[in-house]
């Protein structure tokens with residue numbers, strides 16, 4: 001995405017793919033200013049459901065009205081071109097996925113609850129099952145989000161299952177959800193070199209991004225991906 005006065009962050013991994021239009025907007029916003037449309041929003045509820053939008057589903061293309069009614073889900077995967085999948089976050093991760101072979105994109109909202117439920121693995125499964133994607137072809141980008149520097153979970157014994165305590169930082173109540181997402185992707189067969197994490201902590205960078213933990217804000221910044 002390009003604009004003279006609107007700052008948009010992009011993944012290096014997607015830059016060479018002419019079919020992909022994507023960007024992470026800052027707290028300055030700018031989606032509507034840039035005239036991006038149609039937008040597909042999700043009613044994000046911190047669960048692990050993935051909305052599947054297929055172009056060959058009977059009637060869907062005609063009846064489907066992006067931007068009118070948000071789907072209640074925390075991830076969305078589609079092979080439909082020219083729609084902009086939007087995930088809104090402030091500390092949670094937006095994970096964008098693209099399979100250049102099958103021409104399928106996804107955008108996933110993964111906060112700590114989503115990470116615990118492995119929503120990202122669930123999304124890769126949907127790409128495989130619904131669209132015949134092969135995980136070794138899938139590219140993945142992880143948005144600015146709460147880093148291991150700031151992911152303190154004082155109640156982790158109640159909130160995070162023991163199987164995930166391996167992501168706890170030694171001698172601290174902090175967790176590395178960045179690493180967790182990487183491992184969840186690789187466990188599904190996504191290649192390490194196909195995963196890009198911006199490694200920008202939102203709580204450490206509230207001049208640019210929103211952080212719920214730092215600001216207790218209801219504002220979110222938008223992470224958008226589309227295929228042309």
Ligand SMILES: [Zn+2]
Pocket residue numbers: 146147148149150201202203204
């Ligand atoms: Zn931080």
